[in-house]
């Protein structure tokens with residue numbers, strides 16, 4: 001885990017680039033109740049950290065490849081992720097000054113830090129989480145699984161689909177017999 005102390009940030013700002021392996025990322029992600037994705041490649045992060053009053057402004061980007069599960073056909077697929085972000089961090093339990101309030105533009109995320117330290121790994125991981133689609137799909141127009149027999153409809157059609165389209169009545173009959 002990559003942590004930065006406030007006194008390490010010079011007045012002109014600090015440029016940082018680092019890479020984290022899957023294993024150390026997973027240790028962090030264990031604190032989340034449900035992990036429905038995995039890292040396929042290390043997480044590359046690049047940030048510029050600047051002090052603005054007592055607040056910290058972080059701009060940068062995260063890049064990695066994830067393994068996600070398609071919500072339609074349940075297949076795992078690779079998802080290249082590259083996300084730029086801008087984040088302002090305010091000291092916890094201290095009212096922000098006017099200059100710092102200006103940082104809190106609507107389009108910018110803001111958060112808090114405590115104890116004179118900034119947990120950069122955590123921030124990078126959060127940016128990845130924010131960029132994961134709510135309902136990932138493996139490809140545009142994925143046909144998903146048949147809700148009756150579970151056949152992957154991207155690979156072939158199944159009997160159930162045909163019946164549904166030829167006669168609604170035969171589907172009802174089949175359901176009764178089952």
Ligand SMILES: [Zn+2]
Pocket residue numbers: 070071072073074075137138139142143144
């Ligand atoms: Zn799919």
Ligand SMILES: [Zn+2]
Pocket residue numbers: 146147148149150151158159160161
């Ligand atoms: Zn089917």
